[in-house]
Amino acid sequence: MTVTEISTKPRASTPRIGMRLWLTGAFGIVSLITAVAVYLFGDNPQALVAAVMIGVLAGFLIAVAISHRVVRLARAAGEMAGGSFDAPLAVSGPDEIGDLARALDSMRASLKESFGVLTADRNKLAAIFDGLTDSVIVVDYEGPVRFSNAAAARLLEAGTKPPQVILPQLQRASEVGFSAHPALRIGDRAYALTARALPDERAVLAVLRDRTDELRRELAEADFISNAAHELRNPLAGISGAIEVLQSGAKNTPHDRDHFLNRLAEDAERMKQLTQSLLTLARVESSGAAEREVVDVPLAIRDVVTAVEPPPHVALEVEVERDLAATGDPTLLRQVMIGLLTNAFKNTPPPGTVTVRGRHDGEAEVILEVVDTGTGIPAAEIERVFERFYRRSESRKQEGFGLGLAIARRMVDVMGGEIGADSVLGEGSTFWVRLPVAQPSPTPVA
Known part of the structure; x- marks a missing residue:
C-alpha cells in the first residue's frame, strides 16, 4: 500500500509572509509604539507608562494569537497520535504555521485512508479465520494466547490458556520448528494438531482439526467389516463341515446324506440373504436424497x-x-x-x-x-x-x-x-x- 507523499512547499500563486518576518514586524510595531511614546510623552511619565503598556499589550495579544494557533496544531497532532483522524484541521494563514497546518491535515487524510484499508483487511482476515471449522491458536513462547479464532474459543482454558494436553506439542514446535499429532483427546473430542514455530514473532501457530466424527466412522467401518466377516464365517464353516462329512462316507447313507445336504442348502441360503442385505445396505448408504x-x-x-x-x-x-x-x-x-x-x-x-x-x-x-x-x-x-x-x-x-x-x-x-x-x-x-x-x-x- 502506498502512502501519498505530503508536500510542504509553498504554492507559487499564494502570497505568503514568512513567520520570522511576521514576528520581526510584530516586534518592530511594539518597538515603534514604545519609541513614539518616549518621543511624545517623555516629559509626562504617566502618559509614557500608558503608551508602553499599550505596546506590551499589543505584543501580548500577538503572542496569544500565535500561541493559540500552535496549541490547536499540537492538539490535532495529539488526536492523530491517539488514532483519531476524523476531524479536519482548521487551516488559516499564509505563514509557516498555516503551511504546517495544511501539511498535518493532508497527513491526517492520508493516514485515515491507510488505517481504513488496514481495518478493512483486518476485519476480512478475522471473518475468514472465524469462518474456519478448524481451531487456530497463536501462542507466545512464554505461554499466553496471542490470537484465537471462534472455533478455538471452546478449547481455551479460562479463555486465555491453551489446553494442557497440547503444551508438549507447542514446546516441541518452538524447539525444532514443527510438531504434529494425529489424535489428541480434549474433553470428549479428538483433534489432529499441527504446530509450526514463528521465530520472528517468538510464537507458535497451532491448527487443530476435529477428527471425532471421522474416527467414529473409521471405527464403525472396521467394526462393520469385522461383523460381516463373522456372519459370513459361520455359514461357510457349516458348509465346509457338511462337505467334509459327506466326503468321509456319509453320502453313502441316505439319511445322513439328506441331513447334510439340507444343512448345505440352509447355510447357502443364509449366505445369500446376508449378501443381499449387505448389498442393500451399501446401496442405501451410498445414495443421496431419494426422489420425493x-x-x-x-x-x-x-x-x-x-x-x-x-x-x-x-x-x-x-x-x-x-x-x-x-x-x-x-x-x-x-x-x-x-x-x-x-x-x-x-x-x-x-x-x-x-x-x-x-x-x-x-x-x-x-x-x-x-x-x-x-x-x-x-x-x-x-x-x-x-x-x-x-x-x-x-x-x-x-x-x-x-x-x-x-x-x-x-x-x-x-x-x-x-x-x-x-x-x-x-x-x-x-x-x-x-x-x-x-x-x-x-x-x-x-
Missing part, C-alpha cells in the same frame, strides 16, 4: 399388511386415518414398513397383537407406527437397535443379521424423514416413522 413424491399412506399400508402374514395367534390390526398423504418414496417406504412389521412379529410371542397406525402429527408431519405387545426393549438398548449387526441377547437365537433396522434408518434418512423407537420392558415396543406431510397441489387459475 406424494405417497397415499392408506394404500401403502394396505399393500404392506397383505405382503406379510402374521404368525399363528398373533393378531394384526390397522388404524390409519383416511386421506393421509406423505412426501417420500413409495418403494422405500414399503420396504421400511415390511421390515418393521416383520420385526414386530418376531418379537411378539403368542397370544399377542401388532397394530399398524397412521395419523397426522401436527400440520407438518405424518407419523406411522408399528406397535407390538412383545417383550419390550431395555432403555439402554433402544438407540443401539438401529446399529449395523446389533442384536439383543434375547434375539440372538432368532434368524437375522441385525441389519434390518440399520437399513430402515438409512432409507428413512434419504426420504427426509426420521425413525425411532419407544419401549417399556415387558409391555411391548413402538417403532415409528415421521415423514413430511404432502402439500396439496395449488388449484389452477381459470
